[in-house]
Amino acid sequence: MIEFKLPDIGEGTAEGEIVKWLVSAGDAVKEHQAIVEVMTDKATVEVPAPADGTITELLVGEGDTVPVGDVIFRLDNGGGAPAQAASPEPAAAPSAPTAPSAPSAPSAPSAPTAVAAQPAPNGGKVLAVPSARRVARELSVDLSTVAGSGRNGVIRRADVEAAATGGAVAQSSHPVVAPTTAQAQRIPFRGVRRKIAEAMVRSSQTAVHFTIVEEVDVTDLVRVRQKAKAIGAEQGIKVTFMPFIMKAVANGLMKFPMLNGHLDEQAEEIVLPGTVNLGIATDTPNGLIVPVISQVESKGLLQLAAELGDLSERTRAGRVRPEELRGSTFSITNAGNIGGTIATPIINFPDIAILGVHRIVKRPGVVDTPEGEVIEVRQYMNFSCSVDHRLADGADAARFVAYLRQILEEPALLSL
Amino acid sequence: MTGLQQILNKEGVLVGEAPDLSDEQFVELLRNMIMIRSLDGRMLKLQRAGRVGFVGTATGLEASLVGAAAPLLPKDWMWSGLREGGAAITRGLPLFEYVAQMYCNSNDSAKGRQMCNHFQHKGSNYPSWSSVIGTQITHGVGAAYASARRGEDVVHSIHFGDGATSSNGFHSGLNLAGVWKAPCVFVCIDNGWAISVSSAQQTAAESYADKAEAYGMPGVTVDGNDVLAVYAEMQTAVERARAGGGPSLVVLKTYRMLGHSSSDDPSKYRDDAEVQSWAERDPLKRYEAFLIERGLIDSSECAAQEKAIVAEIDEVIHEQEAAPPFPLRSLVEDVYSEVPRHLRVQFNQFLEVAERRGDATRGDGAFPL
Numbered sequence: 001m002i003e004f005k006l007p008d009i010g011e012g013t014a015e016g017e018i019v020k021w022l023v024s025a026g027d028a029v030k031e032h033q034a035i036v037e038v039m040t041d042k043a044t045v046e047v048p049a050p051a052d053g054t055i056t057e058l059l060v061g062e063g064d065t066v067p068v069g070d071v072i073f074r075l076d077n078g079g080g081a082p083a084q085a086a087s088p089e090p091a092a093a094p095s096a097p098t099a100p101s102a103p104s105a106p107s108a109p110s111a112p113t114a115v116a117a118q119p120a121p122n123g124g125k126v127l128a129v130p131s132a133r134r135v136a137r138e139l140s141v142d143l144s145t146v147a148g149s150g151r152n153g154v155i156r157r158a159d160v161e162a163a164a165t166g167g168a169v170a171q172s173s174h175p176v177v178a179p180t181t182a183q184a185q186r187i188p189f190r191g192v193r194r195k196i197a198e199a200m201v202r203s204s205q206t207a208v209h210f211t212i213v214e215e216v217d218v219t220d221l222v223r224v225r226q227k228a229k230a231i232g233a234e235q236g237i238k239v240t241f242m243p244f245i246m247k248a249v250a251n252g253l254m255k256f257p258m259l260n261g262h263l264d265e266q267a268e269e270i271v272l273p274g275t276v277n278l279g280i281a282t283d284t285p286n287g288l289i290v291p292v293i294s295q296v297e298s299k300g301l302l303q304l305a306a307e308l309g310d311l312s313e314r315t316r317a318g319r320v321r322p323e324e325l326r327g328s329t330f331s332i333t334n335a336g337n338i339g340g341t342i343a344t345p346i347i348n349f350p351d352i353a354i355l356g357v358h359r360i361v362k363r364p365g366v367v368d369t370p371e372g373e374v375i376e377v378r379q380y381m382n383f384s385c386s387v388d389h390r391l392a393d394g395a396d397a398a399r400f401v402a403y404l405r406q407i408l409e410e411p412a413l414l415s416l
Numbered sequence: 417m418t419g420l421q422q423i424l425n426k427e428g429v430l431v432g433e434a435p436d437l438s439d440e441q442f443v444e445l446l447r448n449m450i451m452i453r454s455l456d457g458r459m460l461k462l463q464r465a466g467r468v469g470f471v472g473t474a475t476g477l478e479a480s481l482v483g484a485a486a487p488l489l490p491k492d493w494m495w496s497g498l499r500e501g502g503a504a505i506t507r508g509l510p511l512f513e514y515v516a517q518m519y520c521n522s523n524d525s526a527k528g529r530q531m532c533n534h535f536q537h538k539g540s541n542y543p544s545w546s547s548v549i550g551t552q553i554t555h556g557v558g559a560a561y562a563s564a565r566r567g568e569d570v571v572h573s574i575h576f577g578d579g580a581t582s583s584n585g586f587h588s589g590l591n592l593a594g595v596w597k598a599p600c601v602f603v604c605i606d607n608g609w610a611i612s613v614s615s616a617q618q619t620a621a622e623s624y625a626d627k628a629e630a631y632g633m634p635g636v637t638v639d640g641n642d643v644l645a646v647y648a649e650m651q652t653a654v655e656r657a658r659a660g661g662g663p664s665l666v667v668l669k670t671y672r673m674l675g676h677s678s679s680d681d682p683s684k685y686r687d688d689a690e691v692q693s694w695a696e697r698d699p700l701k702r703y704e705a706f707l708i709e710r711g712l713i714d715s716s717e718c719a720a721q722e723k724a725i726v727a728e729i730d731e732v733i734h735e736q737e738a739a740p741p742f743p744l745r746s747l748v749e750d751v752y753s754e755v756p757r758h759l760r761v762q763f764n765q766f767l768e769v770a771e772r773r774g775d776a777t778r779g780d781g782a783f784p785l
Contacts (some may be wrong), residue, residue, distance in 0.1 A: 007466020010679035031730075032461040043681030266690045326688075350689060360476045 002050060002075040004035075008068045010042040014129045015156050017065045017319045018072065018189050019044060027055045035073065037264050039191070041130045041313050053077035063191060064132075064156050067150060098219060128155035139164040139186070161188065192287045203349035207388035209285075211344040214401040216359060218381045224411040232305055241381075242280075242334065243304040247414050248407050250276040250296040251406065253330055256400045260329045262350035272390055279328030279348050280308065282315045290348055292328045297381075301414075343384045352374055352391045353400075356384035381408075418638050420669065426697045428705025435648045439712055443615075445486060445643050446707060447721055449478035449700050454725045455511075456674075458733065459518060459533070463678045467737065468518040469532050474499040474660065476641075477607060479699030482506060483646025484668065487654045488573055493541040497576040497605060501535045508540035515732045521739040527750070528742045530753035537628035541570075548579065550576060550583030553602070557589040560600035560663075571657045572600040573650075579610025581624050593702040594631040597662035601653040605640065607672040608694075612685040617778030628665035628781050640668030641699040645705075671697075744770060745783075757782065 016038040023035050023065065034046040035055070057074040060066050090123055092256035106173055126143045128136070132155045136143050139160065144165045148155035164186065189197070218241075253260035253276050261272040276297045279290040291311045314320050331348035334357040345356040358381060365378030383404060387397045407413040423432035437445075456473035463471040474481055481503035488494065494507060501731040504513060516523035518532050526536060526544060536544035538597035546552055556574035580586055581604060593600055595696035604624050608615055621627060628635025634656075638649045646668055673684045684690075700718070707713045744767065748759040755763070760783035767782055 005466065006467075007464070010468070011470060011677075032458070032465075042679055043675070045464055048461045048465050050467060117602060262689065264689050264693065266687060267693065271689075 002053070002077055003051060003071045004070050004073050004075055006038065006066055006072050007047070009038065009045055009047070010040050013040040013051075013068060014150055014154060015067045015158075016040045017157075017190060018031055018060050018062050021026075021058055022046070023055050023058075025055050025058055025162055029053060029055060029075070045178050049075060051075065053076040063188065069154060073234070078235050105275055109365060122204055126155065127153060128160075129157065131157045134162045135160045135164075138189070145231070161195055167186070192289075196287050199349060207347045207349060208390050209344065209347060209386050210389050210394065210397070212394070212397045212401055213342045213382060213384045214405050216379050216381050216405045217345035217365060219365075219379045221411050222360065222379050226248045228301065232302060235302065237302055237306045238309050238328070239302070239305045240308075241360075242308055242332070242357075243301045244408065244411065244414065245332065245355075246278055246280075246296050246304050246406050247301055249278065249330065249332065249355060251407060251414065251416060252400050252403045254297050256396060257404060258396050259353045259387060259400055261352055262329070263352070263388075263391055273329055275329070277327050277329045279351065280311070281331060281333035281348070284316045284318070286318065289315050289320065289325070290328065290331060291320050291324050292326065294327065325329060330354070341382055345384060345386045347386055347388055351388075353385060353387040355396070355404075356386070358382040358384070420639050420650055421645045422642050423648060424642045424702055424706050426641070426702055427704040428462040428709065432645065432648075432742075434644055435651065437647075440713055441486075442707060442710070442754070445647070446700070446703055446713070447480055447725075448482040448486075448506045449504075449643065449703065450718065450721050451505060452478045452481060453700065454512070454722055455502060457725065458729050460674070460678060462518070462733065466748045469520075469679055471518075472498055472533055472677040473672075473674045473721070474502055476671050476694065476699070477605060478502070478638040479643035479703065480668040480670045483640075483643040484573065484575070484650045484666070486647050487651035490573065491568075491570055492654070493543070493556070493559060493570060493572045495543060495552045495559075495572060496535070496573040497552065497580065498545065498547065499577075499605065500575050500596060501533065503575075504535055504537055504540065506544050507537075507542065509535060509537040509542060512732050512736060513537065513728070514728075515736040516739065519736050519739070521736060522734060523739055524742070527746050533769055541561050541599075550580040550589075552576065552591075553580065553585040553589035555584070556600060557593045557596075557598050557631060560593065562594050564599050565752040566712050569658065570599065571654050572598075572601055572716040573654070574600055575603045577610060577619055578604060578608070578615050579613060581612075581627065582598045582605075582618060582664065590627070590631040590633070590663070593663040594633050594698055597660065599657040599660070600663045601650065601657055602663060602665045603650070604667045606667050606669050608670075608690075609672060609676070609682070609686065611676040611680065612682075614686075623667055623669075625638030625665055625667040631663075631665075633663050633665060635665040635667065636757050637669060640670030641694075641697045641702065643699060643703050650665065669778070670699075744775075 009016070019039050021036050021038040023029055029049045029052070031034065031051050032048045035049050036047050038045060038047050053075045055073060056076045057218050059074070062070045066072060071180045127148060128143055129150065133143065135157050139261060141164050142162050143155060146155050146159050147161055221241070221244060225239065227243060229239045257274070260276055261270060264271050275295050277292050277294040278296050279292050280286060281290050293304065293307050293311060311320065311324065328351055330350055330351055331354045333345050333354060337357065337359040340357070341358060343356040345354045347354045360379050360381045361382055362377055364375050366373050367376045367378070385397055385401050407416070423434060423524050424431065425431045435463045452474055456475050459468065459471045460473060461724055462468045475780065477499060481500055484508050485494065485503040488507065490508065494504065501514060502552070505511060512523060514524055514535060517526060517535050520528040520532050525538070526534070528546060528777050531547065534545040534547065536542055553574055553576055556572050558742070560572040563572065574589070576586070590602060606615060610618060623637040625637045627633035636649050640646060649666055656662070656664060673691065673694065704718050708715055746761065748755050748763050
């Protein structure tokens, strides 16, 4: 059994935040397999398994900050000896390891003992890790009033957060009349949420966004999709409207390639890759994640439907691979099917453009028939397309969405 | 000034004259590059699991390391910047010593007195690294000068990064090497970033190779991801030094794909797009394509080699991980020819504490006073 202690992953880091567990208790793991994503003051890294074995227990929750040296998971490696990696040629094994004690097994009782909470020593310089200082600034906590639980009384981030909460609780117990209904919440701004924030700020401050909205009569598409759904069901594939939209977008981007790609600022070149890799904005319990389906222009509708189903499911379950989150050339967001009639989507930087897809609504529409114009119940869907005006112009975007409308209003044109 | 020297373009197509190497030598260059990449991958995993303390990878620099080391003879010397451990393996540093040094265990030839990931190997004339930027330049020049004075037919290859061109050692070393016509080659591995300082912030010169002119020596800029171009230009420089023609400056333009070290997060100072553009110039893929085209390997060779090498590395890791640390006594040894009384007294007191804590290891024991 190995008790895995959070290592000092960056020369003098004092603590790390558990961003995400990549395995669950009971999982069999291989030596070097990524087990947990940990964020320190310096970087966010994947911490791998020290040996082959079975994870018996995850001891720390996601979002928790733990000091270096704390046991964060237990791994049953079938004994105390260092695990042997599966070697393809066991005959060539040289001198086998002799020492029976695994180096990564606990050796000394060095678990950090929380130094008794006491004010900053000798009233001089306050000792705190950088993240604690940052959080203290953000939460307006005076560090000199915080007791440090780290080595030698160093203030850790958790100490600051505890002090901030403690302060709030103390306030509410004051005789001053305080509303007893909703308690104000303070949610740590980190992990995926902060990553999303950074990406959004970067996009919004760099790309010059403009948005064009188009209304599409999808009455025929609804019929076609109904049939496709039945065919897909026979093969166990769930066919939504998304594969049709993806296909239309891919066709449109092959025709109007200036919306498909990204800006290489270093080289001062607009990169137009000639293939369509669609980022699909996905709402997950952890926040917005954008996995990528590649070479959409060369794939059929059912294949797209199958890939999309698989990818969304794995993304929501947190099992998407890092390489599946890179390389988009254009993105689609369909949060609009929850509500709203138009949107101004933020571009998935450094893409050139993004398409927001809205829900289908029934409305009266004017239809040309041999007997003249009649009013019918039609189904409409809105598209909101945001484009980086540095890289493409309004006319480009207008031609692109007009083309989308043309082929989605007459789905047979998808095979063009 | 010449432009960027290249023999294989980024697709691996021959655009210059390939050096005169045997089929085995061509394939050996690939194997060595795979070794470096595999070793880096494994060491980083060990570091992330807390099994070794510190790692600085050479991922992306494989062609620069392997190509620059290959033209050197066993009797030549290599002076390291901060990433040539893999190149040292190609010159004779045993893999187990490399791994032992990462663990600073009792097989570490530096006896645990170096930071981990700082190698040395006496057998292949490879002095221990210094993390202090540029100091090895003056050391190497002095050693080259000494070699010449002694009439030894030895060339010193002195490696450093782009950041070291701003160090005092760079000026002192290149200046005197030029004056003395010291038998050495200055190898500047320009990987674009000195930790977080870009080459654009480092110098206004178009290439670091321009600096050679001021020291009266030839300077050349080479595509550092093209192992054949690196080999060819290094061979020219080594031959020139060996023939008494004096030093040269060879600048290898390449890119560090990962962080400066395991403590660094490069995404904080550089763009993904820049990293991506270098991923497309990968030195291994390019050279693999060339070897396949030349009929020296088939397309499955790389994966097969990597698998075998990783298995070999893993075996060595498990062996070295189980090796004991250095005896505590080594703390006070090797400074005086015999450990003096005041250190023996201190050590004996220290040993009592270590024994109480259960940290005393085999080979220890109190000194007779």
